Amino acid sequence: MVDFPGYNLSGVIASFLFILLTMKQSDDFRVIGPAHPILARVGEDVLLTCQLLPKRTAMHMEVRWYRSEPSTPVFMYRDGVEVTEMQMEEYKGRVEWIEDGIAEGSVALKIYNIQPSDNGQYWCHFQDGNSCGETNLLLKVAGLGSAPNIHMEGSGESGVQLVCTTRGWFPEPQVYWEDIQGEKLLAMSEHHIQDEDGLFYVETTLVVKNASAESVSCFIYNPVLSEEKEAVISIPEKLQAELASLKVIGPSQPILVRVGEDIQLTCYLSPKANAWSMEVRWVRSHRYPAVHVYKDGDHVAGEQMAEYRGRTVLVSDTIDEGRLTLQILSARPSDDGRYRCLFEKDDVYQEASLDLKVVGLGSSPLITVEGRKDGEMQLMCSSDGWFPQPHVEWRDMQGKTIPSSSEALTQGSHGLFHVETLLWVTNNSTVNVTCSISIPFLGEEKRATFSLSESRMTFLWKTLLILGLLLAVAVGLLRRRS
Template sequence: MVMKSPRRSPVMAPSCLVAGTLLLFHFIFSHADSGQFHVIGPQAPVIALVGEEAVLPCHLSLLMDAQDMEVNWYRDRPFGLVHQYVNLQDHMEQQMPEYQGRTEFLKDNITTGHVALRIHHIRPSDEGEYSCSFENAIYFHQANFQVLVTGSGTAPHIHIDHGETKGLNLTCTSMGWYPEPEVQWRDLQGERLAPAPETKTSRRNGMFHVETSIMLDKSSKENVACYIRNPVLGVEREVHISVTDALFPGVSPWPVIAPVIVVLLVIIGIVCVLLMRASKSKDKFSLIPSHQIDVHIPPALQKSRNSLVLKNLQRCPAISLQERLSGQLMMQHGELQETYVSFHSEEIKEQNETLIKENEEIKEQKEKLIKENEELKEQKEKLIKENEERMEKNEKLIKENEEIKEQKDENYYGQVFELALDNEQNDEDGQH
């Protein structure tokens, strides 16, 4: 025989919710009336960076004024007092030496039961279990939480050591890590490479110094990377290096490039020497050196001299060939002198003309400047005259104003005197 379970009525679920809510409120109010409370700290571990500051919050489950309570922060392993707040002020007599001068009690919201502790200059030794406690005259409660200290070190650096073998020894170093980081070597495809067994991690002032090496040969990939990862933050630092045949001494391109550069330098030097010699030979065989030309001979006399030389040559056929050649050379020399003198005289004329034009332009500019100065002087004189006239007008106006004031004063005093006389007469008439 199968027994059927009785069906729950639809009104039963809401009635259970209402009853649970009432019980919860009753529990809260009963604890509030009795002065009991719960301390709530950070639910997740507090991440603190080395060298920075960390805030450890803590509050009461009820909205209560905690100014008159005693608030303490302790740490475990080693156990000791981190900070103490009693009687509306901080007490540091029993504080652990390593926290002295580094803690700050934040009590801006203490009237609602919310406080916090700030620790400055976080060290690796600050990592561990902490507790926050509130205590009044009738009740005490605390909350436990964890502080994780972490720090990402410097960018890794790879040192290359060729050594005596055919391979390369790559050493990756970095410092300032906490906690102990994860180190990996990867190739271009991101696949992990097996490092040498001499991977080292050593503590320096609480921080980790990383040094790991790997040996490569010519059959390895072109690009290799060293990765160092912070396990707490997930921060990863990396450095890449290209391992090519140029890194190996046996296949260095310099033995091929160096002789080519030397040959090119030698060829360039020979060409420069030949060019210098050619320019010197041209200077030696020039027909008319500038210091031997007599530019003072007039052209008319030079023509007459050339004609006489020709006549003498024609009249004397018995003259030797050498004498005839010397006569022709003298004629050519005279003609070249004429051309040189005429050419340079034309250049001198052109230079003189340009200088004359420039002088005329300078004179015109000078005259313009003189005229402008005269105009400015005239304008200045006009302005001075206008100012003097304005001053005279102002003085006249001032005098007129003074006269008007004097007349007004005289009229005023006269009217006052007349009124006084009228008043006296009226008083006398009234007495009579």
């Protein structure tokens, strides 16, 4: 079987069953489509066509364009009108039915503003009473992205590090480096990230050990369009750039912040230099998408990671000295980890790393009696709202650890941990037990103590209270009868 992009086997089976159960293949006509795949660039409009043979009017037929499921069509035409009730949501308002040739059985569907998700197989289905015919056609979507940009980090012990970045490609492009003689160079790393629109961002890193090398090129190639884009960098020229002589300094110790508090990520240039004309970027693993990007005096919202949108504020009061602080509002467990602060000018950048530790000190533990059997009782200690994964233990009166019978840590949708730990103790014991939950590197803990003797006294008082109430009720009933 030929493997086409977007080919959906389950959809083909569903289509076959749909035809088999509801109608019979027509002996009077067949449907033909384009002999070759249709190529469309991202953002363009495309025309999908199909034709009845022999030619005949399709005015009173049902015509259905669909992807994998006939029941949710891209477009449906019946008895001269468009049927929109079952239409796929992503095609509403994006398709136009063209019926100029319908008297001869020729129909077309125009799709506006082609997107990567439109890539793949389509079916054109005609139905006349109980007879039907259909054909499939392949739409290949391609996007030629931005020209690559090569950024250089100042030379270090391992050599000069070059990072080539580009956006807006579809399908996933091919990437390679070449030296001035056209020889291929081996990249140190390569990352492809598909954004919310389905387009690919590419980031590839090359280390050039010989800093005196004249230049290197980065090529991005689209295999569908057979087109490529190139960027060239002159290493000696970039090494003389202003920023190559500067360093970016960040905190020397990890930044500690509690869940719900605001985060402050500060970095600065050394020696002091005005950063107004520079690009400053806070990132996690890759340069794109970013936590926050400052460029040309403003925030570049289009490059921001979804989870940081509306949560970042740039404090730039001392930007003329090269010092900037990024404030991230209301810390979450997902914010925990490493950040990089990049200052860039003329495609040369320097960076500093910042380690952020997010902590959540959960609720005070609650100890409850879960069951009793064979002279023992089972205690459960539970607590919510911890991050990272806490350390849990039971202790006796002397502070010695008591092994638990079981322990469960579950992480909720907000990333915080819920703790449950069980302990079996004998009913005749008078020893107190303590449940302790802590974040070791924070040096803080929360604990609860359970006294078995107090538990028995509480149980005794409850029993006496219940007996007293029953006795009072009984006395009241006897008095009423007398």
